[in-house]
Amino acid sequence: MLKENMSESFVPVNARSADPFDYVREWDRLRLIKGWWHSFELPDGTQIDGVSSLAIQKQRIEAFAIPQSLNGKRVLDIGTWDGWFSFEMERRGADVIAIDCWDNPRFREMHAILNSRVDYRQLDMYELTPERIGKFDIVLFMGVLYHLKHPLLALERVCALTTDFAAVESFILREEHRPGAQVAERTFMEFYETEELGGQTDNWYGPSLPCLLALCRTAGFARAELREVFEYSACLTCYRNWLPPESAAEWGPALLAAHHNMNYGINFESRRDEYVTCVFQSHLEQLGLQDVKPEVGGFGVRPLKIARAGSESWSVHFKLPPGLDAGWHDVHLRIRDSQRSNEKRIAVDVRPEVGAIVITGVADGCTWKPNELDFSRGNIIAIWVRGLPSNADVNNVKGFLNSKRLSTVHVGSPCEDGITQVNATVPKLLGDGSMELRIEAFGSCSTAVTLEVLAP
Secondary structure, eight states, rough: EEEEETTTTOOOHHHHHHHHHHHHHHHHHHHHHOOBBBOEOOOSEEEOOOOBBBHHHHHHHHTTTSOOTTTTTTEESSSSSTTTHHHHHHHTTTTTEEEEOOOHHHHHHHHHHOOOOOOOOOOOGGEEEEOHOEEEEEEESSSGGGGOOOHHHHHHHHHHHEEEEEEEEEEOOOOOSSSSSSGGGGGGGEEEESSSTTTTTTTOOOOOOHHHHHHHHTOOOOOEEEEEESEEEEEEESSSSSSOOOOOOOOEEEEEEEETTTTOSSSOOOTTOEEEEEEOOOOOOOOOTTTEEETTEEEOOOEEEEEOOOSEEEEEEEEOOTOSEEEEEEEEEEEOOOOOOOOEEEESSSOOOOOOOEEEEEETTTTOTTEEETTTTOOOOEEEOOOOOOTTTTEEEEEEETEEEEEEEEEEETTSSSSSEEEEEEOOGOEEEEEEEEEEEEEEEEEEEEEEEEEE
16 A cells, blocks of 8 residues: 655755755765664664664565565665665575675674674676576665666666566655656656765666656566655565466467567567567457556566557567576466466577578479469468578578578478478569579578579
């Protein structure tokens, strides 16, 4: 349940100072005096009084409804600073890695006092990848986003590291900061070139609340739920999955195709910003972005565009979810609260295993006459090829007729005997007569076979 939480000492920002960000300068002043940012309660009952009170820290973490028992869970705390949230997750039973861009002696002091086993590492935000530190059930990303020059890239990195949900807290612009700008209703983000936000040179962005929600969805999270608004920040729980359907939910849509939105193949690279297009059947007259729920490899992702593709067919366009392991992944769709559709498979970071490529046959795509194309009947040829890998597709299988590139329109799946059917169109400008046909894929090339092209 969303609550707007203001501390008892809250005074409208504009009433305190002509500069609405003077509170940041005050925090810096207090930190220099106290030495600690976080407050702590030590095992002997004594307390360390930091700039941030224990009560506020507990309010912030409870906003995300993180379970009290985290036994068997992995948690990553990005931007840990003095480490209170890391040690709290450890107290609940989690295996914790704490990350910061510098080696904070206050963290190490508290680590020793608490006899903690938290794994403390100094890494830059953009160095955080699953290959380097693994994946985590829960990622804490609190008070970090607006300190980064590349906030959307950072959220994509957070998404790739998360398997369940991320707890995202960030400073947000409010009406008090920019009166009359209607920032509460706009996907608005302000950029600070130098020290405009409180005199700190590492405060780069101030997003509005709608902008913060949109950034989290765009980064690849299926759902970004607003949990609480504090005086200076907002808390979002960002989930990798859709809510499960009810057991009595209706059947899912018929998924007809899933392919790369640019090259129409089935191969994707996780290091790139890539997008999937699916074509599916639905009898519904109206569908919006909130109605279609794509899923790849078990991770949900919000659509970017939905459009008609026929009388009862639709296309949906969405980001490839971050953090997919290398291999084959099933693509599913759900419509509203339906069950999953049938699956289509795509390959992510799959290295092809290519042997010798051999053309075992070629025929007219209309008459099926071997080694011939009759332009009077059409311009499609069917080619049967041995040696293509399982992730061969229309983008990486190339046909050449007398060294002229053909347009590959279909690549099937290999049969039991290892032969794959490839369909290609032949441009009529090539003329007629005997021509040499070759197939290339992944740097390997077949020997040529002869195709007799008949003029229309």
